[in-house]
Amino acid sequence: MIPVTIEFPVSGWWLARNSPARGVPSHGSHLLGTTYAVDLVGVESDGSSAPLSWRSAFWREEPEFFPGFGRAVTAPCEGLVVDVHDGEVDHAARRSQLTLAAYILGQGGRYRRGGVRAITGNTVSLRRRDGLVVSVCHLRRGSVAVQAGDWVRVGERLGECGNSGNSTQPHVHVQVTDGIDWENCRGLPMAFRRPRGTSWMPTENEVFEA
Template identity: 30%
Template sequence: MNKKHKRYGKRTIGYTKMIAGTAALAVLLTACGGGKAVENKEKTGSTGQQQATASTNSSAEQQPGSTATSKVQPEALAQEMLNGNFSGIYQRFSDPFKEDITEKEFSEMSASFIAGVKSFTPGYVSLLNGGDQRFWKSDAGDKGITALFDPSGTIFQMAITHLETHPDTDKIKTKIAYELPLRGDWYIFWGGNNEMENAHYSFAAQRYAYDIIRVVDQYSFKGDPLKNESYYAFGQNILAPADGTVVSVVNDIADNVPVGVMNEKHPEGNVVVIDHGGEYSYLAHLKKGSATVKPGDKVKTGDVIGLLGNSGNSSEPHLHFQVSDGADLFKSQAINIQWKNNLDPIKGMTVTVKP
């Protein structure tokens, strides 16, 4: 986590939950983050690359260069961008988004963004809590689009971004092969080697971190979404991902209540750090008082070290997991994880680990 920002990762697009199938929107849950997901301006990221995010409005204005005005379907959004159908996309924006930017501004931003792009390749499709979030990457791999749709196809969030890359560190993997520190079916909420698949990617200290939740029938909870106990992940066993020695434990941070309220003063929340011989795993946001280990304890792969919680800078019960080159999360650099069984988890993927 970046101490200055007091959060995991710089982007907080996350997913937005649709309640009871209505168009009403509750921006509640964004693993390792939170807050407003979109902006109506171009900005320069930490590497000097530009990022443009749209959450848009004002009275619709027909723009020169728009080749069509038909409303686009979710799967066709990127192609419609290339076709110049900015008006058709804009018509899909929710009314709150249309309060942030005019159709003219969106069209100008989009036209500039697609310059030089020949095609977009579809990436993840994340169907979660009533939302449909999609990602496309340009043929050169340097630009990305994400959009979040409700069941009717209305666009509640959209981002067009110049993707930063770190090929030198991307190709360096951990020396040890790690197991996912969970058992059963788990959903990768954030994970991947670009900032649209992984909100941590912009920060070297967290670049290859994962946020992991549990999903049943495309929902991460059942019942009252403000209660931790409603989430399928809450209270599940967290396991040692490899043999090692526990070097530090935090165990007294309260779980966030209600869900959606985050503790930025203690961003990791309850956390166990394990030394695997010069590589250190971090298992964060554990349930208060659930850690079963203490500094100096030897652990074996699969040993229970605590329970999944919602402590720290966490907007829903989930596990933040990463491996770094040092024991201090803020002073170390994350390492791209080599997984056992050729696992390669990325955002939107469900990973099954047998007991």
């Protein structure tokens, strides 16, 4: 299947996690259309997402401590805003293996209690002219700058990188699906546009400048 080419919804230095270039399904499941999704973690030019401290080794950290938190997230395609949600809190980040394991094991419970938004967090979804849907998730609470029914162009501001939903540290989750029915939609292969018309998907743990 030919990947759907979209623009990067971010700029600056980023780290790819859960990349479909590593394997599919990229997030270990086909649920919620995540089959080919990728997570983009904001980092410094040296690839660090935040300085290490005793909290990063043993406890939780405030999302504001991470360089990606609050960075602008822009429209990766032209389209109609068909799904938008704001209001989910930006919870504490977890890099410590002590807190990370418990959080991961609790994912199923959060989904049962809070539904889709407990996983996606604050989200904007755009329907392209061809009917496909491009979504950016885990946005910062209060940062969403569009509303359902808006028509946006490539590069228009949608919100900011946050740590809402099922997120262990601030990042932007990007995916393409065949619809907005989160529990039944099908994830589709995607790639990001690069200069000179080429398309590309960063590999796992690849640090790059968008």
